[in-house]
Amino acid sequence: MTLDTVLVAVGPSDADRYERLGEEAIDICGPADATVVLAHVFTEEQFAETLDRLEIEPNAEEATPGNAARRHTTTRALGKMLDEAGLAYEVRGGVGDHGEEIVSIATDTNADLVIVGGRKRSPAGKAVFGSTAQEVMLDAPCPVTFVRADTK
Template structure:
């Protein structure tokens, strides 16, 4: 199966692993020529906070999740990395439960691979994995690559 579209799922906990996520994504997208969809999922409260912090004029404009994602610092950093590596990319935003929305973005974009980040866990933490990454791994319509951060 050819890899034509990769969904790189980014959320609020990924700021410390953006470089690693970019490296792993470039390692797959570069040789395959895939387009990377940078998907930033916000909960309702995260979306509201981001709209406020990014100074959108809500009375003048309708602010979509795509608009917020396009202006988000983590996405801008990844965009720079992909431009430097000459990787085609586009940006999508979504509002809702992280895992559920990542799976939905994977379906909507017809992703051939999803890349998600997560943190290292203790044995007890692994037993209680119940995380966004686990939900995506179990529910995504395509293979999922889990990029673990080096910090605990």
């Protein structure tokens, strides 16, 4: 299997684990010379709050999920890591259910691999990775790598 495109799912709760996601993307994509797609998905409410925070009018031409994703702090930090590693990347944004949108972006970009992050769970929570990660693992059109941020 060749890796041409690797999608890295970035969400609102990834601010504290973006470095692990970036390291994993660099470790996988560097040797393969693959393009990284940073995909940031917002709920409707998160998107509206982000536009407000960025002082973008909701009906303005630049009020797109992609523009909001490119300007998001976590996405910019990941982009800087990828730049420093010499990897090509693009940023995609989506609005809706996180898992469904990630799968949709993976399909649209013909991703060969999806990288999603998560946290260590309690014994009861181990049965389910988390609704977003689980949905992506079950529905993605390609293999999925789950990156656990905390190793304790």
